[in-house]
Amino acid sequence: xxxxxxxxxxxxxxxxxxxxxxxxxxxxxxxxxxxxxxxxxxxxxxxxxxxxxxxxxxxxxxxxxxxxxxxxxxxxxxxxxxxxxxxxxxxxxxxxxxxxxxxxxxxxxxxxxxxxxxxxxxxxxxxxxxxxxxxxxxxxxxxxxxxxxxxxxxxxxxxxxxxxxxxxxxxxxxxxxxxxxxxxxxxxxxxxxxxxxxxxxxxxxxxxxxxxxxxxxxxxxxxxxxxxxxxxxxxxxxxxxxxxxxxxxxxxxxxxxxxxxxxxxxxxxxxxxxxxxxxxxxxxxxxxxxxxxxxxxxxxxxxxxxxxxxxxxxxxxxxxxxxxxxxxxxxxxxxxxxxxxxxxxxxxxxxxxxxxxxxxxxxxxxxxxxxxxxxxxxxxxxxxxxxxxxxxxxxxxxxxxxxxxxxxxxxxxxxxxxxxxxxxxxxxxxxxxxxxxxxxxxxxxxxxxxxxxxxxxxxxxxxxxxxxxxxxxxxxxx
Ligand SMILES: Cc1cc2nc3c(=O)[nH]c(=O)nc-3n(C[C@H](O)[C@H](O)[C@H](O)COP(=O)(O)OP(=O)(O)OC[C@H]3O[C@@H](n4cnc5c(N)ncnc54)[C@H](O)[C@@H]3O)c2cc1C
Numbered sequence: 001x002x003x004x005x006x007x008x009x010x011x012x013x014x015x016x017x018x019x020x021x022x023x024x025x026x027x028x029x030x031x032x033x034x035x036x037x038x039x040x041x042x043x044x045x046x047x048x049x050x051x052x053x054x055x056x057x058x059x060x061x062x063x064x065x066x067x068x069x070x071x072x073x074x075x076x077x078x079x080x081x082x083x084x085x086x087x088x089x090x091x092x093x094x095x096x097x098x099x100x101x102x103x104x105x106x107x108x109x110x111x112x113x114x115x116x117x118x119x120x121x122x123x124x125x126x127x128x129x130x131x132x133x134x135x136x137x138x139x140x141x142x143x144x145x146x147x148x149x150x151x152x153x154x155x156x157x158x159x160x161x162x163x164x165x166x167x168x169x170x171x172x173x174x175x176x177x178x179x180x181x182x183x184x185x186x187x188x189x190x191x192x193x194x195x196x197x198x199x200x201x202x203x204x205x206x207x208x209x210x211x212x213x214x215x216x217x218x219x220x221x222x223x224x225x226x227x228x229x230x231x232x233x234x235x236x237x238x239x240x241x242x243x244x245x246x247x248x249x250x251x252x253x254x255x256x257x258x259x260x261x262x263x264x265x266x267x268x269x270x271x272x273x274x275x276x277x278x279x280x281x282x283x284x285x286x287x288x289x290x291x292x293x294x295x296x297x298x299x300x301x302x303x304x305x306x307x308x309x310x311x312x313x314x315x316x317x318x319x320x321x322x323x324x325x326x327x328x329x330x331x332x333x334x335x336x337x338x339x340x341x342x343x344x345x346x347x348x349x350x351x352x353x354x355x356x357x358x359x360x361x362x363x364x365x366x367x368x369x370x371x372x373x374x375x376x377x378x379x380x381x382x383x384x385x386x387x388x389x390x391x392x393x394x395x396x397x398x399x400x401x402x403x404x405x406x407x408x409x410x411x412x413x414x415x416x417x418x419x420x421x422x423x424x425x426x427x428x429x430x431x432x433x434x435x436x437x438x439x440x441x442x443x444x445x446x447x448x449x450x451x452x453x454x455x456x457x458x459x460x461x462x463x464x465x466x467x468x469x470x471x472x473x474x475x476x477x478x
Pocket of ligand 1: 092093094150151152153154155156173174175176179180181182183186187215216217218237238239240241263294295298325401403404435436437438442443444445446448
């Protein structure tokens with residue numbers, strides 16, 4: 001059959017009614033046959049555009065060709081030349097606005113399921129040897145330079161892996177007791193199992209990268225002290241872990257959480273398994289989640305799994321403007337989350353003992369587009385109503401973690417508190433680089449990885465005295 005005639009292959013999923021009762025992953029993934037059939041949809045374009053949409057420069061056309069031929073070991077090898085976290089990217093990357101958006105097939109039909117195939121290969125490799133591989137390609141010859149990475153999220157892990165591959169001795173300092181950043185403490189198990197993040201962290205460790213946990217830079221050592229201790233460069237990948245609140249009356253009632261706290265308690269600290277695990281979380285009979293991004297979707301779906309009877313997601317625009325991935329919205333709808341579109345809280349209400357009992361909300365309509373290009377929500381006069389809820393989760397965004405900026409001399413920041421860095425990740429301070437959410441504000445896994453990769457190359461060039469590539473020249477591969 002001609003390639004363009006083959007329909008895109010969907011992944012089988014846990015039934016919605018069953019999965020709300022567990023934290024297991026929702027899609028099951030492709031089997032080998034489905035993967036080969038899906039890869040055979042690739043048009044093998046002479047000048048493929050899909051790669052332009054991949055911030056970590058995966059050679060997509062070549063890996064798809066290898067999958068089509070059933071050469072899975074070759075295919076995963078091709079991906080891992082530039083991407084050390086394929087099982088993660090295959091699950092949470094917004095492919096629909098990255099590689100798949102650029103797929104030529106997408107002009108007529110649905111694009112090749114590049115993300116699903118990446119996930120298949122990473123899982124296939126783990127199925128072969130119980131891990132996401134060991135880094136046989138890491139060079140034995142070290143170059144004598146030590147590099148410190150602050151934060152073990154996707155930015156830090158990618159920067160570390162690329163530098164280790166180039167021969168640097170890399171140490172990651174992580175504030176938490178586990179590596180992975182948001183991948184481990186934010187994104188729930190049903191979207192990204194912890195064992196999969198751990199397997200990819202282990203892969204980075206197998207390159208010789210050292211991890212120091214419970215090590216908060218800015219408290220234990222400062223960035224300046226790391227440089228004094230002989231690190232040739234420091235990469236700051238501390239993310240955007242500072243939750244924003246709404247600043248509305250009554251916001252400090254008992255039962256009102258930031259999404260960060262709610263998800264960290266449930267995910268990393270296993271509150272869902274209380275009292276077998278130490279950390280509790282309020283379950284709530286009726287839960288309201290405020291926001292419309294992936295974080296809000298994760299919080300609402302977690303609330304259902306914690307046993308809440310009714311979960312409402314309150315968003316001030318319409319479904320069309322929602323920033324969450326379509327797949328996440330769809331899964332939340334299937335699972336029974338109630339969507340209150342064009343709705344915004346104005347006041348949180350609590351009982352005489354200070355426990356949240358709901359919020360006063362107003363209805364909105366959409367006006368002219370604002371700075372973000374999305375239509376501005378405008379309050380409908382007289383539309384006030386009461387939305388009952390005993391647990392409320394605020395998921396309206398996160399800001400940059402301020403500790404490094406506060407404790408590092410001469411590091412320039414923006415008005416929003418993000419660290420200023422050029423396109424290669426250089427900050428205003430010599431020897432200090434930054435990337436990911438700490439520079440971009442809350443963004444995506446793949447952009448954080450791309451920033452980690454650019455910074456690794458810049459660190460290497462600076463230490464070897466090599467100039468940056470000129471504009472339009474393809475960047476060197478790691
Ligand atoms: C709930 C949730 C769901 C998301 N879903 C998606 C999704 O589906 N797809 C997607 O692409 N993106 C998603 N994102 C966004 C994505 O996770 C982030 O853009 C990405 O993780 C940023 O990576 P990072 O490495 O910059 O920072 P982070 O992942 O935030 O990692 C930063 C790390 O630095 C550590 N740290 C901070 N300060 C210090 C310090 N002073 N010393 C030592 N360590 C420190 C932190 O503990 C953390 O481990 C989601 C975000 C959240 C919160």
